[in-house]
Amino acid sequence: MERxxxxxxxxxxxxxxxxxxxxFDYMRIGLSLAVVAMHSVITSHGVAAEIPLWTSPLRPYMRAILPMFFALSGFLVAGSLLRTPALSQFLxxxxxRVYPALVVEVFLSALVLGPLLTTLPLTAYFSDPVFRLYLLNVTGHIHFLLPGLFHDNPFPDTVNAQLWTVPYELICxxxxxxxxxxGLRKRPWIAPAAVVAFSLVYLAARLIxxxxxxxxxxxxxxxSVLVISFLAGVSIFFYRDRLPWSLPLCVLSGVATALLLSVVPFGDYVVAPVAAYFTVALGVTNPRKLRFLQGADYSYGIYLxxxxxxxxxxxxxxxxxxxWLNILLSVPAAALFAACSWHWVEKPALELRRYLVPRGKGAKTLQPEHSEAKPILQPVEPAVLPGRQTL
Known part of the structure; x- marks a missing residue:
């Protein structure tokens, strides 16, 4: 009991x-599947059906998904940064981690799915400027349309709405x-200072x-809140040896996150640190891992x-x-594509790490001055985050 x-x-x-x-593994999968479930309404019934959800009891849960994903990414990527001797190697x-699977998904959409489903003649499809713009997705310059696709869908024309978060991940x-x-590696206070600075800049920009x-x-x-959430996750990583963990604190931070994202006026402007703590507090737990998840991370593929x-x-x-039928059909299909993406694209691409950081040169973790913590989360290569753009 005392323990x-x-x-x-x-x-x-x-x-x-x-x-x-x-x-963290369960959170990535869970949040990815939550995004698919959330998109089931707009892809099945259109924008008008989704709008009431944002004022329903589901509002805090729907709005928490992306800040939690970015906070998770910030915490794990900070660990990767400290384990990597050179910034060029880190990048x-x-x-x-990001680009191989993204490139494959973009080209499959443009060169396989598009020709199969377009309502245009193939010559018109491939010569359309919209087709060429779509290929820019591989650079992180995101475009959502392909010529003649999904025009009669409840959510018309859009192919990959979830890719709107990619530029923000790159900004992070x-x-x-x-x-x-x-000097972040040696002066960890820079991370929380950046959280405060970016929050004030965001607030000022909204006021203006x-x-x-x-x-x-x-x-x-x-x-902007996603970027701040990422930085909050980075901050928590650097101060992980000072920040407490307990079940009551975890529950309290979860309740506070829900309130800030739903009923507290202007809670968006201060939610990032609270949501980040809640995310990390859940992530550091250690439930038994299911066999099919061992050695694999399907969350990025589900996102893509x-x-x-x-x-x-x-x-x-x-x-x-x-x-609900949308969910029943799309989740297994997305999981299948995600598994193929992991085993045939993402995992082989990660083998290139040996050339970027030769064995032995990245083993020493650079700790901030105040910390005596051991290196953590050795295989960290988190996924890019799912979502759909909001203004």
């Missing part, structure tokens, strides 16, 4: 699992690199844009293929345009 009531630090909680907790690791990596150049007012945000979380699979199913099978 159950004890307050560990986050780092001590990590040590209980040998610094390889399964909580290389991020590139081989660039921002983290900039903080590293000014809306002439001194802060309007109620009906839909999902703006991209979930929305386009839903749109495809709704186009081919109009009778399936019911949200």
């Amino acid at each position: 159950a009531m004890r307050h560990f630090t986050l780092d001590e909680k990590l040590a209980q699992s040998g610094n390889r907790p399964t909580g 290389g690791l991020r590139a081989i 990596y660039i921002g983290l690199s900039a903080l590293t150049l000014v 844009r809306h002439h001194g007012e802060l309007p109620f945000i009906l839909g999902g979380i703006p991209g 293929y979930g929305f386009v699979i839903q749109q495809t199913l709704m186009a081919i099978f109009p009778w399936a345009r019911i949200w």
Whole structure:
């Protein structure tokens, strides 16, 4: 009983699992599937059917998904940063995690799915400027349309709405690199200072844009809050040996996150640190890992293929345009594509790590000055995050 009531630090909680907790694995899969479930309404019934959800009891859960994903990414990527001697190597690791699977998905959509489903002649399809713009998705410059696709769907024309988060993920990596150049590795206070600074800049920008007012945000979380959530996750990583963990604190942070994202006025502007703590507090737990998840991370593939699979199913099978039937059909299909993506694209691409960080050169983790914590989460290569753009 005394042990159950004890307050560990986050780092001590990590040590209980040998610094390889399964909580983060379950969170990535769970959040990815939650996005597919959330998109089932708009892909089955259209925008008008989704709008009421943002003022329903589901509002805090729907709005928490992306901040939690970005906070999770920030915490894990910070660990990768400290394990990597050179910034160029760190960026290389991020590139081989993000781009190979993204490139494959973009080309499959444009060169296989598009020609099969387009309502245009193939010559018109391939010569359309929209087709060429879509290929820019491989660079992180996101475009959502392909010529003649999904025009009669409940959510018309859009192929890959979830890719809107990719530029924000890239901004996070660039921002983290900039903080590293000014000394983040040795001066960890830079990370929480950046959280405060970016939050103030975001608040000022909203005030200026809306002439001194802060309007109620009906839909999902703006991209700026996602970047702040990422930085909050980075901050928690650097101070993991000082921040406490306990079940009551975990529950309290979860309740606070839900309230800030639903009923607290202007909660969006302060939710990032709270949501980040809740995310990490769950992530450092260590439930038993299911066999089919061992050695694999299917969350990125579910993110990449979930929305386009839903749109495809709704186009081919109009009778399936019911949200729950959408989920029943799209989740297994997305999981299948995700498994193929992991085993045939992502995992082989990650083998390139040996050339970026030769064996032995990346083993030493650079710790911040105040920390005596052991290196954690050795195989960290988190997924890019799913979602759909909101203003």
